[in-house]
Amino acid sequence: MKKSISVLLLTAMLVSMLALPGGALADKPRLTVAGEADQAMPEGYGTVEENQWVDWIRENGPADIEVIAISEDNDLERYSMLMASGTAPDIIYSGDPVTMNTLINQRLLMPLDDVIEKYSVEYKARLEKYPFLRDLGSVDGKLYLLGAPSAAVMPEQVRFIRVDWLEKLGLEMPTTVDEYLEVARAFAKNDPDGNGVDDTYGTNLSGKGSVMIDWMFGDARWFIRDGKMVMDLAPSMQASMFKKTLFDEGIVDRDYLIDNKGSKAQQDWVNGKLGIFQTNRSVTPSAFNIYKTLMANCPEAKVAVLPNLEGPNGTFSMDTYNPIDFEVAVNAACKDPKLAIEFIDFMIRDDTQMTLTQGIEGVHYTLNENGAPVPINPETIDDEMSGAIVFLETYDVGDKVINYLNPENPLEKSYIDILNDVDHLVRKDQPIPLFTFACLYPVMPNDINMIYSNTMDRIDDTWVNFIVQGKMEDAQKTLDQANQMWESAGGKKVEEWCDAWYQENKDTYMFTDDVYDAFGAPYEK
Amino acid sequence: MRTTRSEKIFYAVNYVILTLGAMICLLPFLHVASQSLSSYRANTSGMVGIVPVEFNVDAYKQLFQGTRILPALFNSVKITVVGTVLSMLCSVMAAYPLSRKHFWGRKFFMKAIVFTMLFNGGMIPTYLNMRSLGLVNSYGALWMLNLINPYNMIILRSFFEEMPQELIDAAKIDGCTEMQTLWYIILPLSLPVLVTVGMFYLIWYWDLFQGVLIYITDTKKYNLVVLVNQLINQNDILDKLNRRSSSAMAVQIAPEMIRAAGIMVMVIPMVCIYPFLQKYFVKGVMIGSVKG
Helix, strand or coil: CHHHHHHHHHHHHHHHHHHCCCCHHHHCCEEEEEEECCCCCCCCCCCCCCCHHHHHHHHHCCCEEEEEEECHHHHHHHHHHHHHCCCCCCEEECCCHHHHHHHHHCCCECCCHHHHHHHCCHHHHHHHHCCHHHHHCEECCEECCEEEECCCCCECCEEEEEHHHHHHHCCCCCCEHHHHHHHHHHHHHCCCCCCCCCCCECCCCCCCHHHHHHHHCCCCCEEEECCEEEECCHHHHHHHHHHHHHHHCCCCCCCHHHCCCCHHHHHHHHCCCECEEEECCCCCHHHHHHHHHHHHHCCCCCEEECCCCEECCEECCCCECCCEEEEEEEECCCCCHHHHHHHHHHHHCHHHHHHHHHCCECCCEEECCCCCEEECCCCCHHHHCCCCCCCCCCCCCCCCHHHCCCCCCHHHHHHHHHHHHHHCCCECCECCCCCCCHHHCCCCCHHHHHHHHHHHHHHHHHHHHHHHHCCHHHHHHHHHHHHHHHHHCCHHHHHHHHHHHHHHHCCCCCCHHHHHHHHCCHHHC | CCCCHHHHHHHHHHHHHHHHHHHHHHHHHHHHHHHHCCCHHHHHCCCCCCCCCCCCCHHHHHHHHHCCHHHHHHHHHHHHHHHHHHHHHHHHHHHHHHHCCCCCCHHHHHHHHHHHHHCCCCHHHHHHHHHHCCCCCCHHHHHHHCCCCHHHHHHHHHHHHHCCHHHHHHHHHCCCCHHHHHHHHHHHHCHHHHHHHHHHHHHHHHCCCHHHHHHCCCHHHCCHHHHHHHHHHCHHHHHHHHHHHHCCCCCCCCHHHHHHHHHHHHHHHHHHHHHHHHHHHHHHHHHHHCCC
């Protein structure tokens, strides 16, 4: 039996060697790598599995790679299936921490401490430079996940305000939560667009608006107080009362619940009907398009970025992009761990990442006097870079619109100024309200998570009910009700788990302050 | 027969209500269609109702140049046409013997088939099975797994059961074999139900989604539904198409436009087939289900 298998294998190897095109690739050992299936591949640029960049990696990297496309949609299911049948890629890629943690718990990923120690150069250097990568990527003291720290804490959410409306109504730029309410009220009631019709809104609760107001009140749910991790719903009450005021007085669109993506608010904004726009579209190309449309519809508009507002519980910033992503791991069934690590080392080298994000010098880009790459063909560069596998990237500004704007054009210049202000929203003295960044939240075990998410959904509904139908004087009653819901659903168990996690990790884990210290704000770079 | 006045009124009211109902069903379709054909400004400013505003076809241009939608369309057609033919062939071949009373073990086979409607082997064993058959990453897996839909097979069987035994006896006397009886007598008489079941299979294969994601590893072989789903869910793709179009600073594409265009490309082929087959469609379901 064994003999026949080895004979089979031998023939298979011979056949596969014969099938390979040139001689050069045949020398390199094979390695399978997960690729992102959800990419737009333009006509004529190949597929996710076979394109010029995959060829480039084969030629310049240590391995003859084969790309296995994995769709982000149901990647856990797909990996489970591929692992069960022994056909999963050697290099695993997933942006979803739940997928990664499930695979670790099922012992389907390889602990990497020894292999990195023995064979790695580049990732070892990265571990030395960012020691927290080891702790955060480890489970039970073994390193499984490879991570990419970003260059800085990058802002994502932002509040845009119509400065021309402020001027027209003789108002000051708000700096506190109360002033914010006042300005929003004036925007809604005092006809800032001067058309004699009561058709403007002060701000939006739809889309990200609701969560952004929670954060303004420091409503993080979990707090570290007196050396313990505790759950506190009281800030939710303050935020909900604020939202109720906005709702009751008609300062926001009362149909905000059906606009959960915020597209109606965005329409109001570009039509010049919204005074303060709370959104997470700030630095992407689509954000600039929104701005451009507003300026086309209302040429008189002047837009500024609202600073972080001081609330009753402190001054907090809005949400940011993930400062760290743990997105790469090695399959436990990988036959050649040394090769896998060499490949990862090759992929994170600066010159490799430069090539896979910007292209080849002289063909796709040239360097300007500051040493920054400038695409030779800006119109087609995106198409040309399609299908390039980029992972564990240390800087992630490739998608930011600022790279595409031209300072000579007055409209584009004004957006560059806005983006500079957006950068200044990230401040350590005005941190996010969470105890650590959401991407670093510990993953709860299934049973605990079930209690937590189900109860939280119900509590959220209670608050929504209070905002839409309740009476203001019932706020305290609603809070008691929410607390009771939490108790009776077994919330204590969740709190115990969280506190136990905290006690175990409090000296080594990265908390919010540590993240700001490690990454800094973008304008400091 | 003359219709009375009150009957006329009844019909008039009926028609008005039904026409209104039909119009309401048409509205979302028209809205999506006009979104795909309107400008960026009209879309983001919420001006699009059921008529295109500032007509243009930029969204389609971006869709066809910026994504692999054309190959995906061909893949869909291939999966659907081959799949429907195979499924129809096998379903008829299964349904006909099961409809004949003299077929030995008829009840047992019938129960075995119904059993699969209630229980199945689970995803991973099925995947391993397909893998050992060498069907992973080929449309074979999709066709194999959907070869017979028990529900459709039962519709066919009940229709064949209605067929008078005398007809078949007559064919036998004229010297027909079982195969010839099926081919020359039964099938031509069963046209309505064949078209109905064929339509069920057609839509089933056209909308195949989960199966493609599980069994097809090669993105080259993805079908239209998977691609459109990616378009709808992946903001990265939309951002890229957006950048692709706005890098020239000439046109802008809103996510809604690309989504709408993708949905239209997916829906239109089915919409075009429907009118031709619909007359059989209604009749077929009726005839298969009502006895007597």
